[in-house]
Amino acid sequence: MALIAMAGLPGVGKTTVALGLAERMPAAVVNVDRVESSLVKAEFERSFATGLASYLVAEQVARDNLALGHHVIVDAANYVTYARDMWTRLAREQSTPLLFVEVVCADLALHQARLEAREVVPGLPRLTFDDVVARYAETEPWAGEPHWLVDNARPLDHDRVFAEVMAVLGK
Structure with missing residues (x-):
């Protein structure tokens, strides 16, 4: 079993x-935005608390699946140290390998076009490219966490990405 935490x-x-990796492993995917969307659907007002609760729920779902011996992929931004530390602690607690897969899009025009074209998660705001630039400014540097970089600016070869990730995990 392994824990993969997306970042970006x-x-x-x-x-x-995440979905491309999950199909090939196979793995359970825990999407933090979908958890927060569910909280908003249950009429919780979107706030810092619902964002934090979403990560905590995702952590518990990941823990339960790891305890069952399943691979888990956490689909979340993980751009701050606090969030990354959560997955580091969970992997240590479960004695499982951890890999952060950091996804970037080096082509800024393509990144903006993808952001504008992507489906909005119900209950969450549509982000603008200015929002992304602000998040970039808030992104905390990596502090030695094991991570693999994937540039999604070119067409992805999911089989190659899977093979690289598995090699890094030693699987």
Whole structure:
């Protein structure tokens, strides 16, 4: 079993990469935005608290699946240290390998076009490219966490990405 935590700005293609990996592993995918969307649907007002609760629910779902021996992919931005530390602690607690798969889109025009074309998660706001630029400014540097970089600016070869990730995980 392994824990893979996606990382990257909105619109870079984290979900696309996560789903491609999940099909090949196979793995359970826990999408933090979908958890938060469910909280909003249950009439919780969207706030910092619902965002934090979404990560905590995702953590518990990941924990339960890892305890069952399943691979887990957490689909979340993970651009701040606090979020990344959550997955580091969980992997240590479950004695499982951890890999952050950081997805970027080096072509800024393509990144903006993907962001504008992507489906909005119900209950969550449509982000603008200015929002993404602001998040980029808030992104905290990597502090030695194991991570693999995927540039989604070119067409993805999901089989190659899967093989590279599995090699990094030692699988």
